[in-house]
Amino acid sequence: MLSLILALAGAQWMVRQKGTDLLFLVDVSESITSSERSQSMELVRRAARQLGRNDRAGLIAFAGEAFVDQPLGSDLSHLRQIESRPTRSETDLQAALQVALAHADPQRNLRLMIISDGVNTRGDVESLLPSLKSRGIPVDALLVGSLPESEVSVESVTAPAYVQENQPFTLRVVIAATQPATGRLWLVRNDDVLAERQVELKEGRNAFDFTDLKEPSGLTRFEVRLETEQDTLIQNNIGYATVSVAGPSKVLVITANRDASAALINALQQNSIPIEVTSPAMTPASAEMLSAYAAVVIHDVPALGFSPTQLEQIAAYVRELGGGLVTIGGYNSYGLGGYYKTPLESVFPVAIDVSQTVVMPSLAMVLVLDKSGSMASVQGRRDKITLAKEAALGVLDVMLDHDLFGVIAFDSDPYWIVPLQTPTDRLGMAEQIGTIGAGGGTDLGPAMLKAYEALQAADAAVKHVIILSDGQSMDYDFPYVTSLLRSTGATVSSVAIGEDADRELLALIARLGNGRFYYTEDADTIPQIFTTEAFVVSRPLAVEEPVQPQVHQPAPFLTGIDMENLPVLSGYVLTSPKATSAIHLETEDADPILASWRHGLGRVVSFTSGATTAWASDWLAWSDFGAFWSQTARWAMRPEQPTNLRTHFTIFEGQGSLVVDAIDDQGRFLNFLQLQAEILSPAGENRRLALTQTAPGQYQAQFPASEQGIWLATISDPNHPEFDRPFIIGTVLPYSNEYRLIGRDSAALERLVLTTGGKLFLKADEPSDQELRSLLRHPHPVRHPLNLWPILLLLALLLFLIDIMVRYLPSSMLRKLEIALWGTSSVMTTDVAAQQPSEEVSAEEPVPVTIDYIVEPVPRLEDLIQQRRQADLSAEPLLDPARYLARLRRTRRQSGSEDDEDRQGS
Incomplete structure (x- = not known):
């Protein structure tokens, strides 16, 4: 019974754990040299050889991240190198400690050995000290690392x-050197070299000033580059700074033809808007550089004039940095300009695909693709044949259900990949296009003839052929076969890829085929070229007829202009309104002419007609032409930073901090603002933050920041009339602290070691083998409870079975069982004869008899029942019969009198 009670109570026994788990946390960041990493591995191997029978060892490699390189229980005595590859430009000791705690067995003794220079660039080691101390985990550290003998860095x-x-200012550069050196120093402003000088460096810090710098309004980025032969690390030879220049905001005008844009340029300048004019190719390729401008005006520029990166960055400039965008139409704009499915398509307040609102004519499209061996060559990240297949899929996506679509691939012979048909089975067509592989020669003529045969029988209002090739074709009568295609009503465009392509031949085919010729050395543009060509051919997007613009919704930026008597336009690009855009001017058929909306943080205005004599000759002579475009540009422009908001934007140890102090014109705090910030990283990633008020008039936000380069923040309060338009500020992170001239930092490791009761070793040959063995004797051995209930429960069960056996087994069987177990019996039978010596036993040989107890025979059930009856009879004596009858009569008489009383009462 006691065993059962203890088992149910959950009895436990505290057991002391034998053996120690030793986890090595090895720093593999850039600040650790290869020789120091070799010394670390030697220490790991020496320690592994000192392990006892119950000890285990493991290894965690850490830098920017932490990975379990060798789990606990691994044999580290012959480990040569670390296989894990964390990001080496950072060091996060907190991550390494967290991985160690997660990997450890809580029922075993754990000890940590850190091998590092102590330079921690991210994470908070202090936050783990209470956990390490409470769990009794000692942390030892071997401090490695040293300054390079020859190192120079931009500090x-x-x-x-x-x-x-135009206010003069000074930019100071501080360079640190471990020994005297010479080098060259460049100052770069917005990717243009501003100054260059030869520098002589002494040991220690060296300061160099660039004076009398003057900048126009906007955000200017400065970059400093250092080059020297007496150097070890090149990652720390760069530095950045940003300067916000207050003044009239600038507008960037992008045009492919400056003469055609002269009227627009003059209109902006004459209305006191500072502008800068550039071509599509020279447009800044980063949102950060575009942020120097309050707005961007794109005048009749095709999408192919920009690189994919430029288009993405213009969109980011509007969406994340609050820049303004004004787009003006022409033959190279919107759908005509190939903006379908580009990053800017989503920025426009008008939709350029009008297939859902306008009846489209039927189209028969045949693609003729070169699949010769040269198409297997790689340009950029992919081979040309893969890009050609991607282009074909893009054209298939543009096709409407009633169109006809076919693909011919050719090498020395032509092949129908997708016979000319309606695109009902688009998935099957895509699978067939995916089977195209490069190989063979180049013979374009037979492929064009096969396209002619298919188009001759095709029933379509518009027929078009697109030819793609990157090589020299075999001789053929190309003017003749092109004329055959033209006889079917088809037009022919061509695309030449790379310098090896027969540009003259492909240009001739396009000219004779009344199509367009494209030449590109960037194979990545092939899909966009094909999509643009298919989109332009399949949709009648240019409307060239006199149009009288009508006011649909008043424009807030056109006050003071007579909108009821607008001049007539001669043409426009067909678009349709987007759901949330504002349509200010439209045609009689409700086609948009002027539309606006807010996209992200920026404002966008789209004018679907032009600003040249082609479509807007009457507008150029209009007296309000200058006011119309200057007021439109001003409305779109991002405002300057409010003077009553003071900002402080910094990055330190992997953490960005944004602090804004808000005061009104009388110097009083502005409280309860709902400030928001859009953070743009150097890689173009966007993060939205809400600033929290932490003091009267002060608002703060923090975020992780470890990327090198310029960080931008746009701040606004959409619910406040003064701050609803965002303003922009910047800060820089030139390089990680990993590359600074620190050498080693023992302070953090010392605190970690002292708090947890570990040891700090300062030399590479420490600790010794004896000290390593002493580390394995854990100062606070783990004691864990051993549950006793299984043993106690088993013991209770065993005793219960024995008790049953003793009580109910016959004595003869018990005697036999005892004799079998012990060779003798302690049972004394009740048979007296059995106690007499046998006649066969000699009287001289005494028979030993041991009497421990006497087992009485088990009573029968019938005997127990009889005994119970006798006990009941004897418990109370029987009544005398005469007395019994007298008592019965009295009871009846009493019952009868009660009945009479009841009747009388009723």
Whole structure:
């Protein structure tokens, strides 16, 4: 019974754990040299050889991240190198400690050995100290690392955060060197080299000033580059600074033909809007560089004039940085300009695909693709044949259900990949296109003839052929076969890829085929070219007829202009309104002429007609032409930073901090603002933050930041009339602290070791073998409870079975069982004869008899029942019969009198 009670109570026994788990946390970041990593591995191997029978060892490699390189229980005595590859430009000791705690067995003794220079660039080690101390985990550390013998680094680049336009300022560069050196120093402004000088460096810090710098309004980025032969690390030879220049905001006008845009340029300049004119190719390729402008105007520029990166960055400039965008139409704009499925398509307030609102004519499209061996060559990240297949899929996506679509691939012979048919089975067509592989020669003529045969029998209002090739074709009568295609009503366009393509032949085919010729050395543009060509051919997007613009919704930016007597336009690009856009001017058929909306943080205005004599000759002579375009541009422009908001934007140890102090014109705090910030990283990633008020008039936000380069923040309060338009500020992170001239930092490791009761070793040959063995004797051995209930429960069950056996087994069987177990019996039978010596036993040989207890025979059930009856009879004596009858009569008489009383009462 006691065993059962203890088992149910959950009895436990505290057991002391034998053996120690030793986890090595090895720093493999850039600040650890190869020789120091070799010393670390030697220590790991020496320690592994000191392990006892119950000890285990494991290894965690860490830098920017932490990975379990060798789990606990691995044999580290012959480990040569670490296989894990964390990001080496950072060091996060907190991550390594967290991985170690997660990997450890809580029922075993754990000890950590850190091998590092102590330079921690991210994470918070202090936050783990209470956990390590409470769990009794000692942390030891071997401090490695040293300054390179010859190292030069740009330590800082400082410039004023804010200056007025054309106000002179100084930019200071501080360079640190471990020994005297010479080098060259460049100052770069927005990717243009501003200054270059030869520098002589002494040991220690060296300061160099660039004075009398003057900048126009906007955000200017400065970059400092250092080059020297007496150097070890090149990652720390760069520095950045940003300067916000207050003054009239600038507008960037992008045009492919400056003469055609002269009227627009003059209109903006004459209305006091500072502008800068550039071509599509020279447009800044980063949102950060575009942020120097308050707005961008794109005048009749085709999408192919920009690189894919430029289009993406213009969209990001509007969406994340609050820049303004004004787009003006022409033959190279919107759908005509190939903006379908480009990053800017989503920015426009008008939709350029009008297939859902306009009846489209039927189209028969045949693609003729070169699949010769040269198409297997790689340009950029992919081979040309893969890009050609992607282009074919893009054209298939443009096709409407009633169109006809076919694909011919050719090498020395032509092959129908997709016979000319309606695109009902688009998935099957895509699978067939995916089977195209490169190989063979180049013979274009027979492929064009096969396209002619198919188009001759095709019933379509519009027929078009697109030819793609990157090589020299075999001789053929190309003017003749092109004329055959033209006889079917088809037009022919061609695309030449790379310098080896027969550009003259393909240009001739396009000219004779009344199509367009494209030449590109960037194979990545092939899909966009094909999509643009298919989109333009399949949709009648240019409307060239006199149009009288009508006011649909008043424009807030066109006050003071007579909108009821607008001049007539001669043409426009067909578009349709988007759901949330504002349509200010439209045609009689409700086609948009002027539309606007807010996209992300920026404002966008789209004018679907032109600003040249082709479509807007009457507008150029209009007296309000200048006011119309200057007021439109001003409405779209991002405002300057409010003077009553003071910002402080910094990045330190992997953490960005944004602090805004808000005061009104009388110097009083502005409280309860709902400030928001859009953070743009150097890689173009966007993060939206809400600033929290932490003090009167002060708002703060923090975010992780470890990428090298310029970080931008746009701040606004959409619910406040003064701050509803965002303003922009910037800060820089030149390179990780991993590359600074620190050498080693023992302070953090010392605190970690002292708090947890570990040991700090300062030399590479420490600790010794004896010290390593002493580390394996854990100062606070783990004691874990051993549950006793299984043993106690088993014991209770065993005793219960024995008790039953003793009580109910016959004595003869018990005697036999005892004799079998012990060779003798302790049972004394009740048979007296059995106690007499046998006649066959000699009287001289005494028979030993041991009497421990006497087992009485088990009573029968019938005997127990009889005994119970006798006990009941004897418990109370029987009544005398005469007395019994007298008592019965009295009871009846009493019952009868009660009945009479009841009747009388009723």
